[in-house]
């Protein structure tokens with residue numbers, strides 16, 4: 001039996017913003033001052049390479065924040081930034097890339113631009129929230145996207161990005177967003193997990209661009225790999241990744257089992273399933289729960305285990321096949 005994920009979640013003290021921390025021989029971290037309930041203490045930007053001199057790579061320059069960019073450029077003063085690696089195009093990860101590239105002339109890497117489906121889904125969520133008389137930004141902290149970012153080099157799964165003294169393998173890890181990439185640093189057996197696996201929280205899967213079946217496949221694949229440390233964008237490092245990933249998988253599997261059990265008695269809508277499964281949970285959280293149930297239903301539909309009428313959208317009625 002896997003330990004419940006809630007018992008494995010990690011915390012850390014807020015950082016001193018603007019201060020770069022050496023977290024391993026090759027890795028420094030600088031946290032941007034954009035704390036929120038989606039970003040924890042803020043975006044952790046990583047600098048990979050020697051502490052002084054030589055070449056370095058930067059992973060996720062972060063939000064468009066002048067103080068953060070200034071501190072980042074200050075940290076790499078006297079070094080050559082050869083690569084900027086982007087995990088994905090949410091607004092807390094990629095927007096500062098333009099300023100850092102302008103200052104360093106580094107080459108940018110990422111899976112590709114912000115996905116169209118994510119743009120449409122974000123607009124749709126805002127429309128529904130306004131219709132319902134709610135604050136459109138209240139539960140959509142990461143839903144907007146950085147539609148300006150286009151990587152110089154579009155990477156695909158298993159691509160290698162090599163620098164002077166560091167080597168990354170790219171892992172395409174859709175789920176949180178379809179253009180998500182994790183970067184594995186061979187020299188330190190470390191996986192930079194972006195928002196795919198985070199120590200402080202489970203990951204939001206905003207359907208339909210976010211895909212729970214892809215996400216779970218991506219998690220299962222991590223169990224076949226040999227990295228010993230995960231460094232997520234938000235929150236502390238995960239130094240025992242295997243039990244952590246197994247619990248994440250078990251957590252989602254348990255939720256899917258609950259949905260399948262509920263649908264086995266009668267067809268359901270998101271609203272009826274949330275009312276069933278989350279009866280004991282504060283109603284304020286039901287909207288977020290609905291988003292999670294929707295991701296599960298779409299995963300069931302995409303893998304042929306459920307059908308939706310009339311269309312697989314948030315208003316549909318779902319039936320097991």
Ligand SMILES: [Zn+2]
Nearest residue numbers: 090142176195
């Ligand atoms: Zn994100």
